[in-house]
Amino acid sequence: MISGTPEFWITQLNYIGLAALVVLGLVLLTGVGGLMSFGQAAFVGIGAYTTAYLTTAMGWSPWVALVLGLILTSIVAYVLGAITLRLSGHYLPLGTIAWCLSLYYLFGNLEFLGQYDGIAGIEAIHVFGISLSEGRHIYYLIWVAVLLSMWATRNLLNSRPGRAIRALKGGGGMAESFGINMASYKIIIFVYSALLACLSGWLYAHMQRAVSPSPFGLNYGIEYLFMAVVGGGSSVWGAIVGSGLILILKDQIQNVLPQIINTTANFELVVFGVLMVLVLQYARDGVWPIIASAWKAITGQKASQRNQAAPPVAEALPLRPRPEKGSLVLELDAARKEFGGLVAVNDISFTLRAGEIMGLIGPNGAGKSTTFNLISGVLPTTSGTISFLGKRLDKLLPRDIAKLGVGRTFQHVQLLPTMTVIENVALGAHLRRHVGVAAAALHLERKDEAELLHEAAKQLQRVGLGEYLYEQAGNLALGQQRIIEIARALAADPVLLLLDEPAAGLRYKEKQQLAQVLRQLSDEGMSILLVEHDMDFVMNLTDHLVVMDFGTKLAEGKPDEVQKNPKVLEAYLGGIDDDMEFDDDKQAGAPVVAGGAA
Template identity: 50%
Template structure:
C-alpha cells in the first residue's frame, strides 16, 4: 500500500502537467477525499452519520482566511488556529450529540450545519457575507510558493497519502476494533472496557480535524472563501461520495471521492446541453447515481469490485503475549457477591431480592425456567442494567450500578445469551477486542504507527486464547463464517484473552454438538482448577449438573433453592417449578 501511494503522489502531477484543468481537478479530488475519509472514521468505523463535515471545513477555512488577510500572519499560523477552532467546535457539537441515538444525531448535525452557513452569509463585517474574502496568500514550503495547481498537487496528494496510511493504522488497532464494535453492539464493546461515549467523542474530534484540514487546503488553493462550498448541500455531497464508494473501507471512500469529483464537472457541462437550460441539475443526477449504486451494490462500489473474499491466511503473530494475570488469592474466598438484587420493568418484577456468592475456583450454576430472570441478573451484576435495589461486590469492592466498561477492568468478563460477534472482523480480531482494557495506545500513537509492538502482543494473546478453545486454525477467517457452536467458543476465547478472573457464561453450551460440549466441560473444569471462578447459565441439565459445584435456582425472579446439584434435584420446589412436577399432598 505504501509503495503505491507514494508512487501516485510523485507520478500523477507530472502525468497531468500538460493539462492544467485536470491538475485543478486533481487538487479538488484530494481535498474531497480528505473530507470523505473523515466520514470513514465517523460512519465507516464509528457508525455515526454527520451532515456537518462541510461546516468543519468552513470553520478552518474562515479562520485561516481572516488571520492571513486581516492580521497578515503566516498561513501556517492560520492552519494552527483553524484546526484549533475546528476541534473546539467539534468538541461542543460532539458533547451535545454523540450520545444521541437513531436519527437524532444526523438531524442535530444538519441543524448546526445550517446555522453555521447562515452565520457565514450574514456576518458581512467579519466574513464578507456571500461575497466572501479574497486575496488569501499562497502557501509556501521551504521558500517555494505553491501558487499553481501543479505545485499544490504535491502537497494535497502528500497529505492525502499520509492520512490514508494513518487511518489504515487506526483500522488495524485496538481503537479501530473498538469503533467497529461500537457500531455493531455497544454493550459488547463496553463489556470489554470500551467507554462508548468517550470513544465516539474522540472519533468525532478526529473526523472534525480531518475536515478542518481539508477546509484549510481548499481556502489556500482557491485563495478565496465564501459560504457556498460549506453548505448543507456540500455536506450531503461528501456523504454521498463516501457511501457510494463504500464508507466501510478506505479504498472505497477514495474511489467515491474520485468518481464524484469527476462526475460533478462532467455533469455541469453535459446537463445544460441536454436540457437546454442552466441550473444545478447535477444534484438530481447525484441522487439518481447514488440510488442506482445502492440498489445494485448496497455496500458501495469498492466491496462490489473487490468481491466478498476471505481475509486470507496471513502471518500469525509471533510476539510475546500480554502478561497473563493468573488468578490469585485464597481458594474458596468470595470473589463475586450479590445481595438482595431487585429490578422491575414497569409492573413486571424481573428480579426480586436475589442473593448469591461465587467463590474462587468454583463453578456456580444459575438455573431456572425461561423468564425466571437469569439474564437480567447477569445484566445487573455486570452493570449492563442498574438495579432498583441491592448491592454487587467484586473482590470485596462494591460495583453496584457501575457501567460495564468500569466493571470489566476489575476482573469480570461475560458472554451473552446469543453470540455477540462482529462479522466484519476476523476471528482473531474478534478475540483481540477483549484485550482493549489491557492495552493503552491512544489515537496519536495509533495514527503515527507507534502502537505496533503492543498490537502484535494483543494479537498474540488473542491467538493463544483461540488455540485453547480449538479455533486457532480459523484465526484469519471472517467471523460470520463460523458455526453457531464455534461462535460460542469464540466468545469464550474473548474472555480468556481479556484476562478476566470471574467468568459469567450465559448459555455457553447452546448450539454445541455433543463432542463440543464435552470439550467445553473439560475446559471449564480446567479453568476452575487454575483458580478462575465461573457463573454459568445453561438449559442443558446434563452439562450443568456435571459441571457445577453449587446451583442457584430462580423462578419468577426469586431464588427458590441453593445447594449442590444433588440437593437441588431433590428439592420439591425445584421439581415443581423447574421440572413441572407437583408435590404430593
C-alpha cells in the first residue's frame, strides 16, 4: 500500500504521526489530568537537538542519542514539573509558556547548537542494517512508535496508577483521603508526556536530517494543545484524530482558499480559526467521542454494561490486623478548630472503641462535618489532640492518615462520574497493592489488577450494587452513589470507618440494608463513626452518641439516654412539644430528631 502512495501523503502521514506522539502526551496531561501545558514543543526540541548534536559533533549512534535524550528530558521535565505544577489556575499555563519561551531562545542562542541556523547533516537511522533515510522508510518506524505509545498509554489509564491519574481532574481531595499522593502523579504524567514529545523530536530530527529552533516555539506548543482539544482531550484515539484533522485541514485550506477568493493574501489562518471555533462550539468534547458514538450506533452496542460479567475470582488482598474488641481506637482530647474569630469545634473530647458504632449528631451548623474533617486530616486542628491506635492524627496529611487505616465517605458525594462503578471502588483499594507506572504501561500488572478489581466487585456485592459494576458512576441515583462511596471506603480495609450522612437519599428498605451491613462490620471488629440527620436510623443503629451544638459537645451517652436529655431536647429540638418531626417511612406518631450536617 505504501509503495503506491504519493510522496505527499507519505510526508503528511509522517507529520501526523510525529504530532500524534506529542498530542498523546497532552491527552494524558491535559485531557485526563487537567494540567494545561503550552510547552510540549520545547520537549520535542530537547529530543531533536540532543540527537542532532550527539550524532554530528560526537559521532554517536542515534539509538544511544535516543536513550540520552530521554534521560535528559526526564531530568528537565522533573525539575520544571516540580516547580511549575505547584501553580494553579491560570498561573500554570502561564508558567509553561515561560519555560517554553526560555528553552526556545536557549536553542537559538547556544553556539554549539548552531544558534538560529541549527544543525544539518544528521545521520539517518538504521534498523537491522536498513537505512531509514527516506520518508517512505522512516514511516514504518514513526507509526510503530505511535501505536506502541497508544498501547502503553491505554494500559496505563486502565490500571491502578491510571485510576489515580484520572482522579487528578475533579477528585484530588478525595483521592488523597485514600492515601494517594496526587502531587507525585502530577509529576509522573508531566514527565511521561515530555518523554513522548522527546521521542517525537528524535524521529523528527532523523526524518528531516536537520534541525533549527523554529519548530519548537510557542506557536507549535499552542497547536499541539489545539490538536488534543479538537481530537478529544481524554481519548487515546483522539490524539490521532486531532493531529490528522488539524494538519490536513491546514494544508488543504492553504491549497484551496487562494483558488476560491483569487488572492495570495494570508487568509488561511482566519478561515482555519473560524472553523476551529465552530468545532469547539459544536463538539466541545472533541471529534473522537462523536465518531465513537456513531460507531456504537452502527454496530448496535448498548451504552449500558449492566449485564457484563464480574471480574474473575482472584486471590484475596491481605487484611489489616484488627484491634481487640473493646480496645481504644480513636480519642479526641479538647480538639478545637477556629476559622478566624469563629470557633467551629470547641474543645471536643470523646473516645471510640473497636467494634463500636458511634453517632455524631446535632443541628445544622453544629460542627459535625468539621470534626470529621479534623479526624481525617482535611483540616488542621487549632489546638488539642486526635489519636488513632495511639498515634497522633492532628499533625498528619490525609493520605498518611489513610495509610494507618482510616476510611471515609463525604457529605457531598465525591465520585468520578465518567469512571465505572467498579473503577471508583477500586480506587479505594489503591494502597493495598503497589503497581508502578512502567509495569502498568507494559501491562505487567495483570495479577495485581485482577485482585484489586475482584476486591472492588466483592465490596459492591456486599452493599447490594453488584449488578452495576460497569455502569458509569454518574448515571446512578444519588442514593446509589452514596452506597458506592461506602463500598469504596470498605475496599480500603479500614479499621475506622467515617461515614458522613450515609443514609441521605436512601429509601427505607435501602436504609435497613445499609444498617445490616454496618452491624456486620461492627461485629467483625470495625469501628464506625457516623454523622447522620435521620435520627430513626441513628437511634436504632448506634451503640453510643455524641451530641454537638454550636461546636460544643452538649451530651454523650447511649441513644435512649440522649433522647431523654433535657438539654438535647431544648437545644436540638427547641422544645419537645413544638418542633417534632416524623419519619415518612414510619408510622405517624413516632418522634424523631431532625438535624443536618455542619
